[in-house]
Amino acid sequence: MSFLAARSMTGGYGGADILKDCTITVDKGEIAVVVGPNGAGKSTAIKAIFGMLNLREGSIEFDGRDITAMAPQDRVRQGMALVPQNRNVFPSMSVEENLEMGAFIRNDDFNETMELVFHLFPVLREKRAQPAGELSGGQRQQVAVGRALMTAPQLLILDEPTAGVSPIVMDELFDRIVEIARTGIAILMVEQNARQALEIADHGFVLVQGGNRFTDTGEALLANAEVRRSFLGG
Template sequence: MSFLAATGMTGGYGGADIITDCELRVERGEIAVVVGPNGAGKSTAMKAVFGMLNLREGSVVFDGTDITGLAPQERVRVGMGFVPQNRNVFVSLSVEENLEMGAFIRDDDISQSKEQVFELFPILAEKRNQPAGELSGGQRQQVAVGRALMTQPRLLMLDEPTAGVSPIVMDELFDRIVEIAKTGIAILMVEQNARQALEIADHGFVLVQGTNRFTDTGEALLANEEVRRSFLGG
């Protein structure tokens, strides 16, 4: 059984199913990437894993425990961190206050965790007293990731972490994601920059119309001619 095993996920937002028999898996310390065309159900699948979507069928098993019935806030307490694509920082709060908000479930000393985030993202240490709303898009993404790390997650889920950032910032974010995985945290990531994401992925899932079309290692998917032609621009 994988560290995270989301299997047979079928459901939507009250109308037609958006994902059908969808499967996502990731192991400790590995990076799993979900790619596919627009409207493929990638973000919906991620939300289903985090409990933001009621599944009509399927299950989510995390570290050997079935958590299908848990609410999102309960999933945070068992070790899941989620960074949504939009509205993922408190714009009126400082960088440091955003990080402190991320530690809401903890009652221990969070100072070491804050310093670890500042080591991972040095620019945030420089701007720790600056309102998050004044930061660049890439810096806001760093704040959002850092805040999720403050919960000390065992699984970090990222929904389009490089959306709207420059190629240089994208590369930097991917480098930091690799560093996070090296600490033993599992990473599950939906990403629009499919080729670059698969280059750092241990495993990849290509979704089409809410269903798994291809599942393989990142390296194998990059080498797959049909995947390259249909989803990676040749």
């Protein structure tokens, strides 16, 4: 049994189904990457896993518990954290306050987690008093990931974390994500930059039209000729 097992998810925002029998699983300490063409339902799959979309069919199990009907806020308390693609920081609040908001649900001492975040993203320590809205795109992404980490999650979900950042920043961010996974946190990530993402992925899920097309290890997918031709541009 996987740590997170979302099986046979089917549903949409009312109207037609966007997800059709889509299955995504992640294990502890591993990085799972969801790739696919535009409109394949990648982000929708993540929203469904986080409970922001009502499923018609399918189930989601997390840490051995069925959470299919749980509200998003309660999933945060269960140990899931989401970094949304847009609007993922509080722009008028300082970097430090953003991180504090991440720890809002925690009643224990979160200084250690904050140290961990500052260790991962040293630039945030420098800019801790600056409003997050004034940071560069890459730094904002770091704040967003940091905020999610502050909940001390067991599963970190990232929705296109490298959208709109430069290639150098992207590499840097992927390095950090690998580092986070090494601490034992499971990572599920949707990515537009499929090749680079699959390079760091333990598992990859290629979605097409809301369903699984290929599911394999990252390495195997990169080696698969059809995947390369259709989704990685040769």
